[in-house]
Amino acid sequence: MWGGKKHNLWLIMILTTAFLLRLYQLGQDSFWFDEAGVVVAASAETLSETLQVAQSHVSAMPFNYLQTRFLLNFGNTEAWLRLPSAIWGTLAVYALYKLTQFLTNKKTALLASLFLTIHPLHIYYSQELRFYSSGTFFYLFGTFLLLLAMKKNKIFDWGLAVFVILIGAYDFPYTVFAWMNVVFISAVTPNFHTKDKWRNLFISGVIIGIGFLPGYLFFGIEKPMNYAVSTDLVIQNLLQGMGWLPYIVAVKLVSYWMGFLLFLSFIISVVVLIKQKVYNILIFLISNLLQIGLIIASVIHLNYFISARQFLVFLPTGLICSSYLLVFLLDYSQPIFFRNAKFTSQNLTLIRKINFIFAASIMFLTVILAIPALTNYYQSTKSYAREVSKILGSQIQPTDIILCVPEFEPLLFKYYLQKNNVPLIEDQLIGLNINDLTQLEIDKKTVYLITRSDLKSEEVELIFDKGFKLAWIGQAKNSGVHRLYLHTKY
Numbered sequence: 001m002w003g004g005k006k007h008n009l010w011l012i013m014i015l016t017t018a019f020l021l022r023l024y025q026l027g028q029d030s031f032w033f034d035e036a037g038v039v040v041a042a043s044a045e046t047l048s049e050t051l052q053v054a055q056s057h058v059s060a061m062p063f064n065y066l067q068t069r070f071l072l073n074f075g076n077t078e079a080w081l082r083l084p085s086a087i088w089g090t091l092a093v094y095a096l097y098k099l100t101q102f103l104t105n106k107k108t109a110l111l112a113s114l115f116l117t118i119h120p121l122h123i124y125y126s127q128e129l130r131f132y133s134s135g136t137f138f139y140l141f142g143t144f145l146l147l148l149a150m151k152k153n154k155i156f157d158w159g160l161a162v163f164v165i166l167i168g169a170y171d172f173p174y175t176v177f178a179w180m181n182v183v184f185i186s187a188v189t190p191n192f193h194t195k196d197k198w199r200n201l202f203i204s205g206v207i208i209g210i211g212f213l214p215g216y217l218f219f220g221i222e223k224p225m226n227y228a229v230s231t232d233l234v235i236q237n238l239l240q241g242m243g244w245l246p247y248i249v250a251v252k253l254v255s256y257w258m259g260f261l262l263f264l265s266f267i268i269s270v271v272v273l274i275k276q277k278v279y280n281i282l283i284f285l286i287s288n289l290l291q292i293g294l295i296i297a298s299v300i301h302l303n304y305f306i307s308a309r310q311f312l313v314f315l316p317t318g319l320i321c322s323s324y325l326l327v328f329l330l331d332y333s334q335p336i337f338f339r340n341a342k343f344t345s346q347n348l349t350l351i352r353k354i355n356f357i358f359a360a361s362i363m364f365l366t367v368i369l370a371i372p373a374l375t376n377y378y379q380s381t382k383s384y385a386r387e388v389s390k391i392l393g394s395q396i397q398p399t400d401i402i403l404c405v406p407e408f409e410p411l412l413f414k415y416y417l418q419k420n421n422v423p424l425i426e427d428q429l430i431g432l433n434i435n436d437l438t439q440l441e442i443d444k445k446t447v448y449l450i451t452r453s454d455l456k457s458e459e460v461e462l463i464f465d466k467g468f469k470l471a472w473i474g475q476a477k478n479s480g481v482h483r484l485y486l487h488t489k490y
Contacts, residue, residue: 010110011097018093018117022086022126025378027079030386035129036412039081042068054219058304061219063171064131076419078386081129088134089126093117095140096316102147103185103280104324111323115262116316118370120377121240121247125312128382131172132312138168139313142178150182150192150201162204166211173220174313176212177291179205184287188279234296234306239263241311242318246373248380255376258369266318269325276328281320288317384474384482388450389416391472391484397446398425405451407431413450434459437466442487449485 031039041053042065054065071081093113101109116122125132145161168175179201186192186201239245244263246255273282295310392402392413404410410431417424432440434455449468468485 007106007110011113014097014110014113014117015090015094018113019086019090021117021123021374022089026082026086026127027077029078029127029381030383030416031078031129031412032383032385033409033412035082035382036385036415038065038068038129039072039076040411040415041065042072059173059220061131061170061173061215063167064129064134068129078129082127085128085130085133086126088137089122092122092126092133092137092140092316095137095144096319099140099144099147099316100320100323102144103284103320104278105327107327107330108320108323111326112316112319115319115323115366118367118374119243119258119315119319120370120373121243121308121312122315123374124247124377125309130309132309135168135172135174136313136316138164138171138175139178140316142168142175143181146178146182146201146204147185149204150186150189150197153194153197153200158200158204162207162211165208169208169212170215172313173212173216174291174295176208177287177313179208180291181284181287184283185280188283237306237308238292238311240308241315243315244318246376247308248377254372256373258366258373261366261369262318262322265322265325269321269328272325272328273321278324281324285317285321288314381474381481383412385412385416387474388472388482388484389413389420389422392448393417393420393422396422396448398423398428400428400446400448401442402429403437403440403447403449404429404431405434405449407433409450434462437462440466442466445487447487449487451483451485453481453483 037053037057041050041057044050044053047066047069050065050069051062054060054062067084068081071084074080093116096116097109097113100112122133122136125136142161142165145157145164149157149161165175165178168178182201183205186198192198236245240247242263244259244266246259270282270285272278273285292311292314296306299306299310396402402410402413404413408431410429414424414429417429434451437449447468448471449463451463453473455463463485466487468487470483471486472484474481474483
């Protein structure tokens with residue numbers, strides 16, 4: 001099952017499944033605010049304007065915007081513009097396979113890639129017009145290539161590793177952490193302990209640092225913001241980012257089972273890794289924990305909010321650990337059940353069949369546990385901006401007002417209204433906080449109010465008290481979707 005052509009066949013099947021899952025319903029949902037921000041920036045008249053808008057976005061490097069700007073020459077549908085994310089997400093599965101194979105073996109690599117293939121969180125960000133799926137690829141593949149360079153110590157391998165990491169850094173800045181991973185792993189890898197290898201690793205770090213510095217100075221320096229950081233949310237979003245809690249609000253408890261299994265196997269795997277003295281994975285995990293600490297500290301320093309997406313690149317590390325545990329149990333089953341047996345050729349054939357069934361059962365169980373989680377994801381919706389904009393386009397008059405809550409949402413609806421050739425006059429589309437409604441005088445006006453669905457009961461009550469009626473609501477239950485309210489002047 002694990003070797004030769006069968007192994008390659010399993011890998012091809014996994015990668016094919018990964019791509020199909022990331023293609024499924026790719027264009028069904030509207031863009032949400034962040035995605036629309038990328039499209040608007042990429043649609044600027046000049047390249048300079050695109051880069052200036054990208055500079056104003058939080059932790060946004062230019063690669064994703066340039067990629068989108070190129071794609072806009074051929075179309076502007078949601079599926080088309082999200083397609084690169086689906087491709088990068090599939091490549092991330094392959095990158096995880098290569099990295100895991102380097103650190104452990106083909107068995108563990110195959111299982112880890114399977115887990116990432118069917119993980120709803122990674123599929124979510126592989127279907128979003130942002131840099132998270134590509135960032136995961138560059139982070140994993142950069143780490144692998146740099147480890148390969150340490151092993152071979154050839155100039156081509158060093159050059160390729162540095163090139164990939166630098167390209168990735170201008171897509172997602174966390175990619176530079178790949179160098180940190182390799183420093184840690186090399187410290188516990190005896191055949192890496194030569195002066196010339198460490199010298200080359202140091203030089204590669206200097207080149208990466210110098211190459212990334214202009215991008216960091218132009219795009220990466222952030223000013224403090226005004227978000228409140230909650231310790232509870234840090235823990236919750238970390239668990240979500242590591243894939244142990246559903247990111248989309250779960251409709252049924254069964255949606256939690258896959259994450260619970262991965263979390264439980266991760267905890268047990270740490271014990272096994274320590275007892276088996278598997279230092280390369282342990283030190284890789286420690287490197288990831290330090291990086292997570294740096295990210296959280298940076299977010300707190302900037303008064304920014306914590307989100308699961310900030311930890312997505314570390315999800316594969318947990319999957320490596322979980323996969324190692326399962327392979328360890330598979331390999332350890334032979335001495336437990338057959339320790340004193342004398343094997344004939346028939347016995348060996350039987351053992352091979354048992355091993356195949358056992359390993360296949362693990363994969364089957366993983367897929368079964370993923371089904372409700374995937375179903376929950378595919379039934380959710382990123383945004384209803386496209387649908388709401390169509391309704392507005394068929395009804396709105398030049399004297400009407402459109403209010404958007406929260407205050408940054410007008411960009412999203414302006415994009416879709418303009419895409420539908422709906423004429424807007426200046427200040428017709430207004431963003432505000434929900435509490436600002438108390439200050440507005442709208443008794444003799446026709447006003448449309450667009451909100452998200454995660455309003456508190458008192459906020460909904462305020463909307464009705466101001467004379468609004470619910471005009472439209474989507475079917476999805478997650479918090480990011482939209483509602484449309486209408487206040488008439490009659």
